[in-house]
C-alpha cells in the first residue's frame with residue numbers, strides 16, 4: 157500500500173484531517189515550528205485525529221538568508237517603512253528546541269554556514285554533529301509527549317500514540333553550490349543520529365535542487381554505504397506538469413538507483429506523476445507521496461511571495477489544478493459535460509463533494525459547478541499608484557474546492573490498487589485526446605509527457 161501524506165500547515169486546515177476526512181489519508185506531516193510553538197495544541201489535534209504522524213525539524217530553514225525567517229512588523233497604517241523581525245515560532249524552534257548552532261542564526265542574525273560544522277583542520281567537528289543530532293531527534297521524539305498533562309498521560313494506552321512514526325535526522329538543502337560540504341554534513345548527521353538512537357526509526361531527508369539531482373550518482377554512492385531505513389525526498393520547485401521527458405527520466409533513474417539501498421522512499425511534495433511511481437507493477441519506486449490541503453504538490457525551498465490565490469478546480473482526468481475559468485471552459489462550453497448528472501459523474505467528477513453540491517442545487521449542474529468559482533473582487537493600490545482589482549475565491553469556494561481535491565487525491569491512490577499500470581497510462585492519453593482539441597496543448601501536454609516517459613519503465 158502506498159502511503160498518502162498530508163502536510164499540516166495552519167490550524168485553519170484542521171477540519172480536513174478529522175472526522176470523515178480521516179479515511180482519505182495515512183500520515184500527518186507536521187512542521188517543526190508549529191510543534192515547537194504550540195505543542196499542547198498539536199498534541200490535542202493528534203489525539204483527535206488519531207493518525208500516524210512525523211515532524212519535519214526544518215533544519216534547512218536556517219541555512220538561507222535570514223530574511224526568509226522574518227516577518228514585517230511595521231505599522232502599515234502609519235506608512236512606516238518595512239521593519240523585519242524573526243517570526244516568534246522560528247525563534248522558539250531555534251533557541252529553545254534545536255539549540256546551537258541554530259540559535260546563533262537568531263542571536264547573530266546570519267545563516268548557518270558549512271564552516272559552522274568543520275574544524276580548522278578541515279575535518280567535521282564531531283562534537284557539533286553529536287550535539288545537533290541529540291537536540292533535533294529529541295525534539296521530535298519528546299516535545300508532543302512532554303506537553304501532555306499528567307492526567308492525560310495516565311489514560312494513555314501507550315505513549316507510542318504520541319511519538320512520531322519515524323524521526324528525521326538533521327538535514328540541509330543541496331544545490332550545486334557547496335554541494336559536497338553540505339552533503340557530507342547531512343550524511344554525518346544521519347550516521348550520528350543512528351548511533352545515538354539505535355532503536356529508533358530514523359529517516360534521511362534529501363532536499364535537492366533540480367540541478368543537484370543531476371549529481372545523482374554522487375548521492376547514490378554515499379547512500380549505498382549508509383543504507384538508510386527510509387528516505388524523504390523533496391525536489392525544489394519540481395512542478396511535475398512542467399517536466400519534459402528527459403527531466404522525468406532523470407527523476408525515475410535517480411529513484412531506481414536509490415531504491416536499491418533503502419526500503420522506503422517518500423516524496424514529500426509530489427503530484428500524480430509521483431503517485432504513479434508508487435505502482436507495484438513497476439516495483440514501487442516510491443512508497444508514498446505528500447501534499448498540502450489543495451496545494452503543495454510542489455514547493456520551493458525558499459518561500460517566495462504568496463500572491464493572491466485564484467479559484468482553481470482540480471480536474472480529475474487532467475490531474476492538475478486548473479484556473480476555474482479554464483476548467484469551466486472545458487466542462488461547460490467545449491465538452492457539454494454539465495448537461496446531466498450522469499455526464500458530469502462520468503466525465504468530470506463523482507466525488508462526495510460534487511454530488512452533495514448537485515443535490516444542494518436541486519440538480520442544477522451548472523449552478524453546482526459555479527460554486528467552485530465563487531469569488532469577490534478585491535481592489536488594492538500598488539506602490540506605483542496603479543489600482544488593481546482581482547477576484548478572490550470566497551471562503552466557501554475554497555472549502556469545497558479543497559474537499560473535492562482531497563477526495564480525488566484519495567482516489568488516485570486507490571486507483572493504484574484497482575488498475576494496472578498500463579491502464580492508468582492509457583487513461584492519461586485518453587484525457588489528452590479528449591481535451592487538447594479544445595484547450596490547446598498548454599494545459600494538458602504533461603499527460604502525454606508523463607505517459608511517454610513512464611511507458612519505458614514496464615519491463
Ligand SMILES: [Zn+2]
Nearest residue numbers: 505507510560
Ligand atoms: Zn468532485
